[in-house]
Amino acid sequence: MADIDNDKVNDVEIGIVGSGSMGGGMTLLFSQNGSKIGCYDYEKEAVQKLMDEAKEDENVNEKLVHGFTSLEKMINAFPKADSGEKKPRILVLSMPHGKAVDGILDDLLSLLDKGDIVIDGGNEWWQETERRQAKAGEKGIEWVGMGVSGGYQSARHGPSMSPGCTEETWKYLQPYLEKWAARTPEGEPCVMRIGPGGSGHYVKMIHNGIEHAHLSILCETRAILHHQLGLSNDEISDLFESWWKDGPLRGNFLVGIGFKGLRFSEGGGIEHAQDGIVEKIEDKVTQDVDKSEGTGTWSTKEIAERHVAAPAIAAAHQLRIISSDKLERLDVADNLNLAQPSEAKEAKLDKANKDKLMQTIQTAVYGAILGAFVQGLDIITRASQDQKWNISLATCIKIWRQGCIIQSDAIAEFLLPLFEKFGPSEPVNLLKSIPELASEFAKTYDAQKKLYTIAIETDAVAPALGASLEYIKTVNCRDLNTNFQELELDYFGHHNYDLKGKAEKGHEKGKYHTEFAKMPGV
Incomplete structure (x- = not known):
């Protein structure tokens, strides 16, 4: 196993940001399936603990797991393009939602190249995902909002995943995600493209x-x-x-x-x-x-x-x-x-x-x-x-x-x-x-x-x-009690109502109103 922040590492296939229970589980899962992993966390103890787990896990080849406390060094540990078109880097974020993700996004935008792919594997509000997709897209970087289900145990042994991304990005990621996903007894991987934008996180x-x-x-x-x-x-x-x-x-x-x-x-x-x-x-x-x-x-x-x-x-x-x-x-x-x-x-x-x-x-x-x-x-x-x-x-x-x-x-x-x-x-x-x-x-x-x-x-x-x-x-219920509610809404707020048996399809406001206050004795 390489030392932490080893400058000589140049064959990382997947980078994982976050070495907690979920990120750690995915690091071990992905490496068990043959992927060369760079795991990053700003806390050296968390990285070292994960590397020790990889060494102790009989299902994991420890040589496939490289630890980093420098995000830049992990990015540089991906292969350089010798000739022709460079393969996109793939990074998976396993972090709490919110401001921390924005901080990592800003750091990554200064380090990544056009065509690189960042998968946000945390639980995030879908509109935040779409905002980050737009921001990353300005640099040509693909931001994927992907739900990862099953808790930390499935993160280790195979989760259900719901990526939201473009069809082109899905085609590139599909072989990786299907390799990592949970499978049915018939062998079908429990990951499919949900749709564009924030649909996966939704x-x-x-x-x-x-x-x-x-x-x-x-x-x-x-x-x-x-x-x-x-x-x-x-x-x-x-x-x-x-x-x-x-x-x-x-x-x-x-x-x-x-x-x-x-x-x-x-x-x-x-x-x-x-x-x-x-x-x-x-x-x-x-x-x-x-x-x-x-x-x-x-x-x-x-x-x-x-x-x-x-x-x-x-x-x-x-x-x-x-x-x-x-x-x-x-x-x-x-x-x-x-x-x-x-x-x-x-x-x-x-x-x-x-x-x-x-x-x-x-x-x-x-x-x-x-x-x-x-x-x-x-x-x-x-x-x-x-x-x-x-x-x-x-x-x-x-x-x-x-x-x-x-x-x-x-x-x-x-x-x-x-x-x-x-x-x-x-x-x-x-x-x-x-x-x-x-x-x-x-x-x-x-x-x-x-x-x-x-x-x-x-x-x-x-x-x-x-x-x-x-x-x-x-x-x-064919006849709810809400007709009396409609009466009172119209009484104090002029909200109108429909007549019995004459309701129109949908949620349109009724056409009828009664001036209750003008009635004798009211």
Whole structure:
């Protein structure tokens, strides 16, 4: 292995900026697949630690990993053009979003040449990506906004990736990205060009919004099973494992790590345990609220600004916010002094009826998770149309089949053939355009209602489960209660309304108005 900042290195194929858990994982992954890597970080300790890991990893040839604390020296470590056209340098950024990326961009613009490619593999707001693409483009440098999913473990073993770039840049990067990506059991790489501009980061952002909903649905369900229905962690682990192995939640990543996590013991390893580590973890989620991660906040912002209904995603974000300050929440609870969650009457069911209830709960969880997919994909469709990105929903499902947090094998197998019937950016509303999907979702309604009824009766916290139920109730309702809201809006604001049975297609303002204040007795 070369020393750090070795001036004699001249054969780097890929440069990685950032040697943290994600950047380090990608360095080892790329080198394991035969790429010669230059890894840069301004902290020498981080670079040295990564080089030591490469030396200790039996799957990695340490001679393929070169460390740098000088960005300029890493750039100069790429091969020089002997004759003819120089191959583009490829650099991958693995950094927190925001100002730090702008700093690296400015440094790179002074060091790189026309045609070089920079891949931003962090989570970034899509408009920031497009701003940087324009700035880099002034020097002829290609800036690719690429979502990298699956966390640090997938970064090491093969992530799902969603690049947003030009078609020409994709053709050059495709062989590299396909070599590094997670693969389906059939060998298909989970990376495809999403579209131009900020589309790649946008899809990853909404992927994370869907992920947040799924996380909330599962933590709410696990709490009901444990606290309201009296199941031990061991029993819940077995239940989740059965869901993961067979049925509509087969191959769901979060269900899979859920049953393994519930079996984790303090002594290390995975084993059955009545009292697992989960009971020792504080009930506060700070991610997003501490601004270390923005995708949940941005997804919620998009729900409002794109005017797309995605209540389960929004509710999951609100639960995080409320959970994040435990001491403040305790003070509020003291002031409210209301009842805390209690045991459900179903806790005393005999085994046969409890087994039947578990099947109902499985269906309910499936429905809520499927609903979060629908809501997130509706956001992507609307944004694709607004920005003219031409995103294919089938492509989204394909890259989410392995290496990502929202992997759910049975759901992907159900959705993919439905989406392959449509072109990019179609349909506008999944439940409207795909009857088979609406029918499948409808089958889960009674089960979702049953699970949320248990939550209501026992004061269990279940915002995402409730939002999922209310979503299906609302989109199913032929006559909503919002006519009274229209009356009051017109009364105080002259906002107009449509007459019953004469509504026009779309979101246009109604044509009718009543001067309520001029009426006798009003």
